Structures are given as structure tokens and as C-alpha cells.
Amino acid sequence: MNTRLTRALASVTLFLALLGGLAFAGKAVTHMLDDGAVCVRTDFWGNASLGPEGLPVADGVKATSSTARLCQDGPSTGQRAADLGGQLPWLLFVALAMLLFSRLLDGVVKEGPFTETVARRLTVLGWFVVVGMPVASLVVGWSHSWLVASMAPIVGSGPTFDGPMELVFAGLAAVILGRIMHQGVRMREDLEGTI
Template identity: 70%
Template structure:
């Protein structure tokens, strides 16, 4: 095992986790202080032609075949819902990178096939699985609420957005953690019998 490469990867991963955390804070603060329009994409009127008869709220402009809605002077709730599509993924990315950095540090301290590493891998896997679903649900609900606040007649329920393939990657990490844990216990049993 190349410890220099693993140590460098752990450092880079930790730095990326910190950068994602700073982006999370910076995006939240700057966006809430911004006084510009809030825009959202919707597929509800994908085939509709732009006209003055679209059922949208006052102060909302529709563009792009009525798939992009923009609210001038949005409310605090609309601005927060606009952030709901971005912030959950930044927080998820920061925490996932932090957990991965901890996993690599455990590999450096104790070696790759230990109980601590298998536990860290399982924790990372469960976090990626649950975090993907939770971040996707928050982002989907925020977008649905934002569309509903601009076009009250659009009755779309909350959806889960984002890369759902991460759920499979998380479950694979959980399974690999369990396999590694069994391997560690088998090795201990084998060393005890010799």
C-alpha cells in the first residue's frame, strides 16, 4: 500500500470537504442577502406557447415556452426555497467527503483490513444512501413549493431529485464494509488457531 498517495488523498479529500462547507455557508448567506429575481424550471407547461393567459402569480415572468418562471422581488420563503435546491447537496457533499477523509485516515493508522476501517466504510455507505435520499427529497420539495408559489394552479407534488445512483453506491459500500468485517473476524480466528 502506498501510504504517501493515501495520505495525499486524505488531505485533498479533507480540503475539498472544507471547501464544500465554506461554499455551503457562503451560498446561503449571499443568496439570502441578494435582492435579485428568483427563478425556477418547471416541465408543467413544456408544450405550451407563451401567452398572457398562463395562470401565474402577480410579478412572475414566464419564459422559454413557459418552462422558466422568475419572481421579481421574491418573498423570504421563496428565496429560502430557491436555496433548498442547492444547499442540501453542498452539505451532503461536504459531510460525505469528511467521512471519506476519516476512512482514509483510519486506513493509514491501522491498515486497510481492520474493524475500524470496515465500520468507517459502513458508516460512509449508510450516510451516502440516506443522505442522497434526504438531500434529493429536500431539493425536490423546495422546487415543488417554489413552482407552486409562482403558479398556484400547478399541482405537482414533491419529488426526489439528484443522482439516485448514489444510493446504489452507498449500499455497495455498506455491503463491502460487512464483507470486510467478516474477513477481519475470520483472520482473527485463523490467527488464534495457529
């Protein structure tokens, strides 16, 4: 096994995790302190023929077309937080996943690939993806839905999932592989104990 390559990959993923964490914190702080407009796009009226009165939006909201881009010039704190909720969960999810992956690779470098530590870290990474992916997706979908509803009260579409749910299968595969590795490590230890 090429430990230099694995060590370099562990360092790169740790750097990317830290960079993602800094991007998460920076975006949260700058966005909440920003006093500009909050905009959201919805295709709720995509097939509607709109009359001269335009879209049924709340006061102070500007709508640009039937596949509407709604903008609120003086957004409330809730609207600004919902706008962040549509952006930040993915940054946090990726940063934490990269951190867990970096720890997994660090375990491979320090102890080898077929150890209890690596099996445990692989299982933790898998469960994080299995649980974190739908949670991040639901937070993004709910934030988007709430933001649209706050600007155009007639919508009320409800929360949706917004993200690549296929990653859940990759997470399940990592959990299963981690359990298999765990059993293999125990069998090897039992065999070494009998010899």
C-alpha cells in the same frame, strides 16, 4: 500499499470537504441576504398552446416562455429559502461524503486497510450515501416544486426526486463490503487468538 498516495488522497478529500462546507455556508448566507429576484425553471407548460393572456402566474411573477422561467422580483423569505433548498442539499451531501471518505482513508493510513476501524468507517460512509442521497434528492425536488407552485399556483406537481439515484447502489455496495471486512477482521483476530 502506497501510504504516501493514500495520505495525499486523504488530505485532498479533507480539503475538498472543508471547501464544500465553506461553499455551503457562504452560499446560504449570501443568498439569504441578497435582495434580488428568485427564478425557477419548469417545463409544466411545455406542450401547451398558450393564449394571449400568457401563463397563469401569481402577481409580480414574470414568465418568459412555455417551458417557463419564472422570476419573482420581491420574493418572500419562504421563496428564497425554497430556492436555496434547490441548491444547497447537494453541496452539503458532497461535503459530508468527502469528509467521511477522508476519515476512511485516514484510517487506512493509520491502521492498515483490513481493520475494524476501516470496516466501520466504510459502513458509515455507505449508509450515509444510501440514506443521504434520497433525502437530498427529495429536499431538492420538494423545494423546486414548492417554489414553482408559489409562483404559478395552478401547477401543484408535488415533490419529486431530483438526482442520480444510482449512487444508492454504490452506497449499498459499501455497506456490504464494510460488513464483509468486519467479519474478516473478526475471523483474523480469532485465528490469531488460537495460534
